[in-house]
Amino acid sequence: MIDLRSDTVTKPTPAMRRAMFEAEVGDDVYREDPTVNRLEERAAEIAGKPAALFVPTGTMGNTIAIKLLTEHGQEVICDSRAHLLDYELSMVAWFSGCVIRAIPTERGLLSAEEVRRCLRPVSPYSAPTGAVAIEQTHNMAGGTVYPLRTVCEICDAAHERGVRVHMDGARIFNASAALGIAVHEIASHADTVMFCLSKALGAPAGSMLAGPADLIAKGRLYRKRLGGGMRQAGILAAAGLVALEESPPKLSVDHANARFLAEGLARISGIQVDPALVDSNIVVFDISATALVPADVSAHLRGRGVLMNAINQRCLRAVTHYDVDRAQCAQAVAAVAESMAATMAGAKPS
Numbered sequence: 001m002i003d004l005r006s007d008t009v010t011k012p013t014p015a016m017r018r019a020m021f022e023a024e025v026g027d028d029v030y031r032e033d034p035t036v037n038r039l040e041e042r043a044a045e046i047a048g049k050p051a052a053l054f055v056p057t058g059t060m061g062n063t064i065a066i067k068l069l070t071e072h073g074q075e076v077i078c079d080s081r082a083h084l085l086d087y088e089l090s091m092v093a094w095f096s097g098c099v100i101r102a103i104p105t106e107r108g109l110l111s112a113e114e115v116r117r118c119l120r121p122v123s124p125y126s127a128p129t130g131a132v133a134i135e136q137t138h139n140m141a142g143g144t145v146y147p148l149r150t151v152c153e154i155c156d157a158a159h160e161r162g163v164r165v166h167m168d169g170a171r172i173f174n175a176s177a178a179l180g181i182a183v184h185e186i187a188s189h190a191d192t193v194m195f196c197l198s199k200a201l202g203a204p205a206g207s208m209l210a211g212p213a214d215l216i217a218k219g220r221l222y223r224k225r226l227g228g229g230m231r232q233a234g235i236l237a238a239a240g241l242v243a244l245e246e247s248p249p250k251l252s253v254d255h256a257n258a259r260f261l262a263e264g265l266a267r268i269s270g271i272q273v274d275p276a277l278v279d280s281n282i283v284v285f286d287i288s289a290t291a292l293v294p295a296d297v298s299a300h301l302r303g304r305g306v307l308m309n310a311i312n313q314r315c316l317r318a319v320t321h322y323d324v325d326r327a328q329c330a331q332a333v334a335a336v337a338e339s340m341a342a343t344m345a346g347a348k349p350s
């Protein structure tokens with residue numbers, strides 16, 4: 001199978017497996033796991049923040065961050081296709097008691113002007129803005145990358161009004177590779193940043209939430225509340241430490257493969273995708289110009305050994321990662337062309 005459903009499907013490398021086998025561990029709820037402690041220190045250093053917390057998932061990292069930055073009854077501003085809004089089981093509402101003010105954007109990227117327009121003060125009518133969340137890279141908009149300047153402007157706009165900013169940097173290392181800018185610089189204006197070890201970096205599980213020491217200390221309690229006190233988590237942290245060192249230099253290969261994939265897809269009649277707009281490792285392509293249903297194409301592709309997810313009624317998503325090479329991307333393009341032709345002709349996958 002050529003698995004382009006997500007970069008979450010990456011398997012740990014031999015170096016990660018070795019590190020896991022040899023990991024020194026202890027009870028992390030007592031803060032006695034030396035490997036987790038090392039990972040938290042290293043992650044804080046990379047993010048350029050005073051402290052970091054190891055969490056099982058990106059969803060938990062985002063959930064804790066929003067809780068730390070808001071009060072019940074407030075609003076969180078984010079783009080209308082944010083992961084926080086569409087894929088986290090409304091944890092912003094469930095755990096933090098906030099509503100989301102979703103801003104429609106062209107490519108998933110907010111601007112300071114829009115944020116300024118939407119920031120709400122305390123009033124007798126509307127929920128005041130508690131936080132702004134930006135997604136770097138933006139997943140469902142096709143791995144789009146915020147220019148550093150836009151991030152700074154958004155953070156300035158929010159901070160001027162006393163509102164803090166969370167960066168959902170699940171794929172911040174991809175942003176770093178695309179921009180050629182260090183992670184700590186990309187995250188420097190945001191108050192908190194979450195990044196995932198388990199996506200393009202390839203660790204089997206885990207994400208990091210970084211920010212000011214007092215917030216992270218409080219976040220540790222929220223993590224326990226959410227059931228994230230993982231005891232001998234050093235087994236996982238060991239893989240994370242390897243991922244942080246060995247994977248970032250390889251990400252530009254995934255980006256080049258994504259561009260190659262998009263170029264191939266753009267040549268197929270009925271597909272809309274602009275390869276020039278593929279910034280990182282995610283390709284979202286639109287087949288609404290045909291009468292085809294993305295879920296049907298996805299099902300047909302599976303029969304041809306290629307996995308891609310339909311993400312809505314118009315689009316499919318392909319995500320490149322280190323377990324898929326250039327030749328497999330070429331095979332995937334050919335399979336999409338065949339599947340679309342076959343689905344149009346009403347054929348069943350062979």
Ligand code: TLP
Nearest residue numbers: 006008057058059060083087139168170
């Ligand atoms: N994204 C997953 C799915 O949930 C859609 C994927 O396959 O891309 N922020 C962003 C921007 C993400 O893309 C994801 C996962 C998360 C947060 C949540 O991370 P996990 O899955 O570790 O909870």
